[in-house]
Amino acid sequence: MKTKHDELSSPPSLNDGAEARCARIDAATVSTLSVAIAMLLGSSGASAIPIPGGSLNPIRIPKYVSDLPIPPEMPDSTVQPENPSGCVTDMTQLPAIDPNNPPADIPAAPYTCGTNGVPNAHYNIAQRQFQQQILPSNFRPTTVWSYGRAEDPIPNGPAPQPLSSGSSFNYPAFTIENTAGEVHSVRWINELVKLDPNTGKPYPAQIVTPGSCTADLTNLVWNCTQPSVMKNADRKFLPHVLKGSVDQSLHWAKPNQDIACDPAHFAGATVDCTPALNDPLIKEAYTGPIPMVVHVHGAHVNAISDGYSEAWWLPDASDIDPLTYALRGSKYDQFDKTNAVPGSAFYQYENNQPASIVWYHDHALGMTHNNVYAGPAGFWLLRGNYTDPVSKATITDISAQLPGGQSPFGRPTHPSKTYTVNGVAQPGCDPNFDTACREQIRDIPLAIQDRSFNTDGSLFYPTSRAFFDIVDPNVMIPFIGDPVSGVTNSSMSDIAPIWNPEFFGNSMVVNGKTWPIMQVAPERYRFRILNGTDARFLNLALFAYPPQPGKPHSVTNLELFNFAQRQTGGVQEIPFFQVGSEQGYLPKVAMISTGYALSLNKGQAIPAVTVLPGNTRNRPNPVPAGWCNPRAAVPNPMDPGCEQALLLGPAERADVVIDFSALPDGTYVRMTNKAADGPFGGFPPLIPTDDGSTAQVMVFQVNHAIPVVGGDTPPNQLTMPTDPQLTGKKVIKTRQVSLNESTSDNVCVVVNALTAAISIVLDPNDLELYPDGIKPFGDIHTLCNMMIDADGNPLFGVPYLPRAAELGTMLAPAKVGPAAGYYRPSSQKWMDAIRQAPKTGSVETWEIYNNTIDAHPIHLHLVRFQVVDREPAQQILDPFNGTIIGARPLSLAGRKQNRPALPNEIGFKDTVISYPGEITRVKAFFDTQGLYVWHCHIVEHEDNEMMVSYCIDATTGQASKSGQCTSPGGSAPAVPVVPGS
Numbered sequence: 001m002k003t004k005h006d007e008l009s010s011p012p013s014l015n016d017g018a019e020a021r022c023a024r025i026d027a028a029t030v031s032t033l034s035v036a037i038a039m040l041l042g043s044s045g046a047s048a049i050p051i052p053g054g055s056l057n058p059i060r061i062p063k064y065v066s067d068l069p070i071p072p073e074m075p076d077s078t079v080q081p082e083n084p085s086g087c088v089t090d091m092t093q094l095p096a097i098d099p100n101n102p103p104a105d106i107p108a109a110p111y112t113c114g115t116n117g118v119p120n121a122h123y124n125i126a127q128r129q130f131q132q133q134i135l136p137s138n139f140r141p142t143t144v145w146s147y148g149r150a151e152d153p154i155p156n157g158p159a160p161q162p163l164s165s166g167s168s169f170n171y172p173a174f175t176i177e178n179t180a181g182e183v184h185s186v187r188w189i190n191e192l193v194k195l196d197p198n199t200g201k202p203y204p205a206q207i208v209t210p211g212s213c214t215a216d217l218t219n220l221v222w223n224c225t226q227p228s229v230m231k232n233a234d235r236k237f238l239p240h241v242l243k244g245s246v247d248q249s250l251h252w253a254k255p256n257q258d259i260a261c262d263p264a265h266f267a268g269a270t271v272d273c274t275p276a277l278n279d280p281l282i283k284e285a286y287t288g289p290i291p292m293v294v295h296v297h298g299a300h301v302n303a304i305s306d307g308y309s310e311a312w313w314l315p316d317a318s319d320i321d322p323l324t325y326a327l328r329g330s331k332y333d334q335f336d337k338t339n340a341v342p343g344s345a346f347y348q349y350e351n352n353q354p355a356s357i358v359w360y361h362d363h364a365l366g367m368t369h370n371n372v373y374a375g376p377a378g379f380w381l382l383r384g385n386y387t388d389p390v391s392k393a394t395i396t397d398i399s400a401q402l403p404g405g406q407s408p409f410g411r412p413t414h415p416s417k418t419y420t421v422n423g424v425a426q427p428g429c430d431p432n433f434d435t436a437c438r439e440q441i442r443d444i445p446l447a448i449q450d451r452s453f454n455t456d457g458s459l460f461y462p463t464s465r466a467f468f469d470i471v472d473p474n475v476m477i478p479f480i481g482d483p484v485s486g487v488t489n490s491s492m493s494d495i496a497p498i499w500n501p502e503f504f505g506n507s508m509v510v511n512g513k514t515w516p517i518m519q520v521a522p523e524r525y526r527f528r529i530l531n532g533t534d535a536r537f538l539n540l541a542l543f544a545y546p547p548q549p550g551k552p553h554s555v556t557n558l559e560l561f562n563f564a565q566r567q568t569g570g571v572q573e574i575p576f577f578q579v580g581s582e583q584g585y586l587p588k589v590a591m592i593s594t595g596y597a598l599s600l601n602k603g604q605a606i607p608a609v610t611v612l613p614g615n616t617r618n619r620p621n622p623v624p625a626g627w628c629n630p631r632a633a634v635p636n637p638m639d640p641g642c643e644q645a646l647l648l649g650p651a652e653r654a655d656v657v658i659d660f661s662a663l664p665d666g667t668y669v670r671m672t673n674k675a676a677d678g679p680f681g682g683f684p685p686l687i688p689t690d691d692g693s694t695a696q697v698m699v700f701q702v703n704h705a706i707p708v709v710g711g712d713t714p715p716n717q718l719t720m721p722t723d724p725q726l727t728g729k730k731v732i733k734t735r736q737v738s739l740n741e742s743t744s745d746n747v748c749v750v751v752n753a754l755t756a757a758i759s760i761v762l763d764p765n766d767l768e769l770y771p772d773g774i775k776p777f778g779d780i781h782t783l784c785n786m787m788i789d790a791d792g793n794p795l796f797g798v799p800y801l802p803r804a805a806e807l808g809t810m811l812a813p814a815k816v817g818p819a820a821g822y823y824r825p826s827s828q829k830w831m832d833a834i835r836q837a838p839k840t841g842s843v844e845t846w847e848i849y850n851n852t853i854d855a856h857p858i859h860l861h862l863v864r865f866q867v868v869d870r871e872p873a874q875q876i877l878d879p880f881n882g883t884i885i886g887a888r889p890l891s892l893a894g895r896k897q898n899r900p901a902l903p904n905e906i907g908f909k910d911t912v913i914s915y916p917g918e919i920t921r922v923k924a925f926f927d928t929q930g931l932y933v934w935h936c937h938i939v940e941h942e943d944n945e946m947m948v949s950y951c952i953d954a955t956t957g958q959a960s961k962s963g964q965c966t967s968p969g970g971s972a973p974a975v976p977v978v979p980g981s
Contacts (some may be wrong), residue, residue: 049690050506050690050692050693050694051504051506051677051678051687051690051693051694052467052506053452053453053460053505053506053507054452054453054454054455054458054459054460055454055455055460056135056139056452056453056454056455056460058452058506058507058692058693058694059692059693061135061136061139061453061507061514061515062136062515063514063515063696063699064515064516064517064698064699065136065517066136066137066513066514066515066516066517067432067513067516067517067518067519068444068510068511068513068516068517068518068698069160069170069432069511069512069513069516070431070432070438070441070444070445070511071170071172071173071174071175071378071379071445071447071511072163072168072170072174072175072413072414072430072431072432073174073175073176073177073413073414073417073428074123074125074149074168074173074174074175074176074177074378074414075149075168075174075414075416075417076122076123077121077122077123077124077149077150077151078151079124079150079151080118080120080121080124081118081124081150081187081189081341081344099217099220118338118339118340118341119185119187119336119338119339119346120185121185121186121187121346122184122185122186123149123176123184123185123186123187124149124150124151124186124187124189125147125148125149125150125173125186125187125188125189126147126148126149126150126189126190126191127145127146127147127188127189127190127191127192127292127362127376128145128146128148128154128169128191128192128195128202129143129144129145129154129192129195129238129241130143130144130146130154130155130159130169131143131144131155131157131158131159132144132146132155132158132159132160132170132171132375132512133158133159133160134171134451134453134457134509134512134513134514135453135457135514136514139457140456140457141158141457142453142457142458142459143241143457143458143459144171144241144374144375144459145171145192145241145371145374145375145376146169146170146171146172146173146375146376146377146378147169147173147174147360147376147378148167148168148169148170148173148174149168150187150189150191152166152167152168152169152200153166153167153169153199153200153201154167154169154195154200154201155167155169155170155200156200159171159512160432160512162430162432162433163414163430163433164430164433167200170512171375171376171512172375172377172378172379172447172511172512172532173360173376173377173378174378174414175378175379175380175381175445176360176378176379176380176381177381177383178349178351178380178381178382178383179351179382179383179384180351180352180353180354180355180382180383180384180385180386180397181351181352181384181386181387182351183348183349183350183351184348184349184351185335185336185346185347185348185349186294186346186347186348186349187339187341187344187345187346187347188292188293188294188344188345188347189341189343189344190290190291190292190313190314190315190316190343190344191315191343192237192238192289192290192292192315193235193236193237193238193315193316193317194234194235194236194237194238196234202235203232203234203235204232204235205231205232205235205316205318205342206229206230206231206232207229207230207231207232208228208229209228209229209230213225231318232318233318233319234318235316235317235318236317236318236319237288237289237290237314237315237317237319237320238289238290239287239288239289239290240286240287240290240370240374241374241459242370242373242374242459242461243285243463244285244463244498245285245370245461245462245463245498246285246286246367246370246498247285247286247366247496247497247498247499248275248281248282248283248284248285248286249274249275249277249282249283249479249480249481249496249497249498249499250274250366250496250499250943250944251272251273251274251365251366251829251830251831251944251945252272252274252365252366252367252943253271253272253291253309253310253312253329253364253365253366253367254271254272254273254275254366255271255288255289255291255312255314255325255326255327255329256286256288256324256325257270257323257324257325257326258281258324259275259279259281259282260275260276260279261273261274261275261276262274262275262276262277263276264276265831266831269330270326271310271326271329271330272310272329272330272331272365273831274831277480277481277492277494278481278492279481280481282480282481283479283480283481283482283497285463285498288324288325289314289315289317289320289325290314290315290364290367290371291312291313291314291329291364291365291367292312292313292314292315292362292364292371292376293307293308293309293311293312293313293329293345293362293363293364294307294347294360294361294362294363295307295360295361295362295363295861296349296358296359296360296380297358297359297360297361297651297859297910298356298357298358298359298380298582298583298653298910299349299351299353299358299380299862300350300351300352300353300862300863300864300928301347301348301349301350301862301928302335302348302350302928302930302967302968302969303862303928303929303930303931303932303952303967303968303970304333304334304335304347304930304967304969304970304972305335305347305348305349306861306862306930306932307347307363308331308333308363308931308932308933308972309329309363309364309365309366309368309933309947310329310330310331310332310365311329311331311332311333311345311972312328312329312332312364312365313327313328313329313332313343313344313345314326314327314328314343315343316342316343317343329365330972330973331931331972331973331975332345332972333345333967333970333971333972334346334347335347335348335969336348337971351382352386352389353382353386353583353584353864354382354386354395354397354583354584354585354721354723355382355383355384355385355386355395355397355399355584355585356382356580356582356583356584357379357381357445357528357530357580357582357653357655358379358380358381358382359377359378359379359380359447359530359532359653360377360378360380361376361377361378362376362377365830365943366943366944367943368939368942368943369503369534369939369940369942369943370461372532372534372939373451373459373461373503373534374459377447377532379445379447379528379530381445381528383397383399384397385397388724388725391724391725393722393724395584395721395722395723395724396721397721398579398585398718398719398720398721399443401712401713401718401719402443402526402579402657402712402713402718403442403443403523403524403525403526403657403709403712404441404442404443404525404526404709404712405443405711405712406709406710406711406712413428413429413431413437414428416428439521439706439707440707440709442523442524442525442526442709442712443525443526443528444525444526444527444528445511445527445528445530446510446511446527446528446529446530446698447510447511447512447530447532448508448509448510448529448530448531448532448533448538448697449505449508449509449510449532449533450504450505450506450507450508450509450533450534450536450694451505451507451509451514452505452506452507453507461503462498462500462503463498464497464498465477465479465495465496465497465498465499465500467500468500468501468502468503469758470755470756470757470758471757471758472752472755472757472758472759475758475759475760475761476761477495477747477758477761477800478493478495478747478761479493479495479496479497480492480493480494480495480496480497481493481497484746484747484761484762484763484764484765485761485762485763485766490763490765490766491746491763491764491765492746493744493746493747494744494745494746494747494803495744495747495800495803496803496804496944499940499943499944500940501802501805501940501941501944502534502535502678502679502938502940502941503534503535503940504534504535504536504677504678504694505533505534505536505694506690506693506694507693507694508673508693508694508696508697508698510697510698515696515697515698515699516698516699517698517699517700517701518698518699518700518701519700519701519703519706520660520669520700520701520702520703520706521660521702521703521704521706521707521708521709522660522661522662522663522665522702522704522708523659523660523661523708523709523710524657524658524659524660524661524712524714524715525657525658525660526579526655526656526657526712527655527656527657527658528653528654528655529646529648529653529654529655529656530651530652530653531648531649531650531651531652531653532650532651533650534650534938534939534940535650535679535938535939535940535941536650536675536676536680536694537647537648537649537650537675537676537680537855537913538646538647538648538673538675538697539643539644539645539646539647539648539673539674539675540576540645540646540647540648540671540672540673540697541573541593541594541645541646541671541672541674542573542574542575542576542593542658542669542670542671542672543571543572543573543574543669543670543672544571544572544573544574544663544667544668544669545571545667545668545669545670546571546664546667547664547665547666547667547668573593573594574593574658574659574663574669575591575592575593575596576591576592576593576645576646576654576656576657576658577589577590577591577592577600577656577657577658577659577715578590578591578592578646578654578655578656578657578904579655579656579657579715579718579720580654580655580907581652581653581654581655581904581905581907581908581909582652582653582908582909582910582911583864583907583908583909583910584721584723584864584907584908585655585720585721585723585907586720586903586904586906586907587720587722587723587906587907588600588601588720588903588906589715589716589718589720590902590903590904591606591607591715592645592646592903592904593645594642594643594644594645594674595642595643595644595645597644597902597903597904598903599903599906600715600716602716602717602718602719602720603716603717604716605716606715606716642683643674643683643684643685644683645674646904647675647913649680649855649856649857649911649913649937650857650937650938650939651857651859651911651937652857652909652911652913654904657715658700659715660700660702663702664702665702665703665704666701666702666703667701667702668699668700668701669699669700669701669702670696670697670698670699671696671697671698671699671700672695672696672697673689673694673695673696673697674688674689674695675689676688676689677689677690677694679853679854680854680855681853681854681855681915681916682855682915682916723907723908725864725908725925726843726866726923726925729843729925730843731843731844731845731923732838732839732842732843732844733838733842733844733845734844734845734846734847735809735836735844735845735846735847736809736810736823736847736849737807737808737809737810737836737846737847737848737849738807738808738809738810738825738826738827738848738849738850738851739805739806739807739808739848739849739850739851739852739856739858739914739936739946740805740806740807740808740825740827740851740852741801741802741804741805741806741851741852741853741854742801742802742803742804742805742806742827742945743780743781743799743800743801743802743803744780744799744800744801744803745780745799745803746763746764746765747761747762747763747764747799747800748761748762748763748764748780748783748784748787748797748798748799748800749761749762749784749797749798749799749800750762750795750796750797750798751798758800760795760797761800762784762787762795762797764780764783764784769787769788769795770786770787770788771786771788771792778880779881780799781798781799781878781880781881781882781883782880782881784797784798784799785797785798785880785881804944804945804946805852805856805936805938805941805944805945805946806827806828806829806945806946807827807828807934807935807936807945807946807947807948808825808826808827808828809826809828809835809836810823810824810825810826810847810849810887811823811824811825811826812824813886813888814886818876818878818879818885818886819876819885819886821886821888821892822874822876822885822886822887822888823849823886823887823888824885824886825849825851825884825885825886825887827945828948829945829948830945830947830948830949832948833963833975833976833977833978834948834949834950834951834959834965834975834976834977834978834981835948835978835981836934836948836950836951836981837950837951837952837953837957837959837960837965837977837978837981838926838950838952838953839926839952839953839954839955839957840926840927840928840929840952840953840954840955841926841927841955842925842926843923843924843925843926844923844924844926845868845921845922845923846860846865846921846922846923846924847919847920847921848912848914848919848920848921848922849873849887849919850873850914850915850916850917850918850919850920851875851884851887852916853916854916854938855913855914855915855916856913856914856936856938856941856946857911857912857913857914857936857937857938858911858912858913858914858920858934858935858936858937859910859911859934859935859936859937860910860922860924860932860934860950861932861933861934862926862928862932862952863910863924863925863926864908864909864910864924864925865908865909865910865912865922865923865924866901866906866907866908866909866922866923866924867901867902867905867906867909867912867920867921867922868901868921868922868923869898869899869900869901869921870898870899870915870918870919870920870921871889871890871891871897871898871899871918871919871921872890872897872917872918872919873887873888873889873890873917873918873919874887874888874889874890874892874893875887875917887919889919909922911937926952927952928952929952929953929954929967929968930951930952930965930966930967930968930970931949931951931965931966931967931970931975932949932950932951932952933947933948933949933950934947934948934950935947935948949965949975951965951975951977951981953965953977959977960977960979960980960981961979962977963976963977963978963979964976964977965977
């Protein structure tokens, strides 16, 4: 293991993954691991080095030299796709023949192209590959994937490009703007194919050789041959931009037919399965064409258009042989089934929900983490009032009272559109290349992501599970396809060779730029913040630094003012005023800063901002009730919860107002992130973010030369809308569901007590490792723990983990045994029959038992839910192996410690943080029949079994009775349901 001195003397390389990872062996080794990590990080508790990534050390990337891009609005499509069968002869356009004056030259036959019944879509959106300048301009551009209008070319040069260039392709994708209640359709097109450099678009799918016509002067007719149509050999598929990252051993889309599904579990299946562990190709990374399916995250939408993970499709490419690759997933479907455009799917979005922050991204089974990391994601904003068709209540959009609401440029716009503001037509503008336009915008989406890069500008993503694990350099970890050891009776490993349980990038990217800066006027701005990371939790705070005369805005790493220790006089923390979360506005504005969350009543005075002298925290005086850790029964200002600020798990969103109006000209406001550089389980984080890289996000610089727009309402004066969706609705059922983590059945390991590194790999089938030379009966935990070395000394082996993260149910309480009276965790697989089937029109409470040592952001498709409370779980461990065999609410033991939703969680959400050892309760109204999914939004977890289907059953319970779930109007095969679910 390298020392800190070794790490500082050489930048991280592709092989440096072991030193800064949290290898979570099991609960028994957590304390050992904590000691090892403390040794790595030093006694200060702050990380000393950036976490490993690609060959580009993040310390070399200048910060705050790139302007923050503002994602423009996605324009409507004006051109529909051409007839996929090519051009047809239009015989009516042929000229007549005069037999007395025959033509000297036979005219060519005219051909016309048309849509030929292809349905019109509001948006035809394609996914393509192009280059973008994510790093500062003196670095090489990065190859990415993202969405754009299909009729447009990719940028002529690295994105972003001026809108006048005619390209709408950008990372993140342009923002789709919709009005609540207005139906829109999208034809999503997979164009991950080779592009014509002359057009910036894919080569035509087909080559049409024109037919010919000859004159029959005897019979006075034309004799014409029809055009011939053949595939265009230039239109070839593109492999994954993250070369070597797609793990074929997972339960995944698997379009390639040369690797078979595991016949033990998937009889007759050819796609959407797990290959057999002994398949010779299972260890190889996938190199074929890329499946795509789009999920509009947070959309209240019909099930066919929800982006079910098995409903993927491949691009239309000349080199995709249907005998080698399946063109579509097993559940492929379309809302409009007349769509015949190859490599596409036609979806419809009802937008029948209140104003909210929705976003869209890829959702292909088993490879969402690979695909979304490459770039395809964008905002989908809903605006306007919405009237609930059942209650007839109108949920008001208060955007007109928020920053940007009074300005014609209050939101990202597009030059092809005209906006009517106060009865006056206003042209659209370019928010990134038109200074006057940019200076008027006050409503800005912020997609915060973490990425790692190589020195050639390319994205780095691990291509081996070894990147994640802490392993002694002399130990070889066996993966799927490998024998566990060299002995004759060895078993095969069941650990995926490429998949990483989580991935954390070492560079922060906002709206497609590393560590950007934004000039702001001295007034209030509205920001829609999305945590778009794979696995990283964000704990955001804002710190204002006094102007520094003569210093450029490109503050270097040596001028960080040591913000983590608060050592610079005059530095002050300014709050976020959160007005909404994922699914609409909060009933009260939440004022949030480090260790502080307060629901503001209308007209309530805003607490004064406290200057931070020396090392003291920002502690109000007197300390208000509920300050710091709201998870504690009795809040304690010294609790580590004082570190919590605006905490967002992956996929969570926050609609916030930031007030720059009182700050002097030139003030820098740095957005910081003090969560974790590894798996997050609460505060204090086990691996703190690095001060020189991931602890910084972006900077705002107050510029008094920018004109003040005004017209908005101060946060403490806002009238927040009433959202009555669940008011008066009775909870029909309470479900107990679980979050679990599986261990290897075939691999045991010994962990070094000092370094937490895996030092020995053990084979449970090796008889020489047992005292009597006989393999005893028992589960894998018991077997691992019984193993001895050559001298007969216990090895204290534990199962290798995590093999996968899983969802499941909590079975009814046991009546006898050590877990009597406790619910028992039971895991579900993606392939298993559905166990959650709420009926249409019902309200249910889901109790989410977290039986792991990580926090998980849990997302339910379709529904808007309310966070009810959180409660510690009383857990029972197996006395032989330390695994959790039962859990129940602590209140059943007479100790009620339920904590209500936080001030910024009391609105409607679609993603919620579930903490380790706790029960998180959410309440939802299930109103749309069909097949949906729920999952963890740590996308690496989602892609390895931490996602399952759920069925919203008809009121009659037909799915629960028949054991089959289908979506109304759908043509995809049914999914099994456990009767009575």
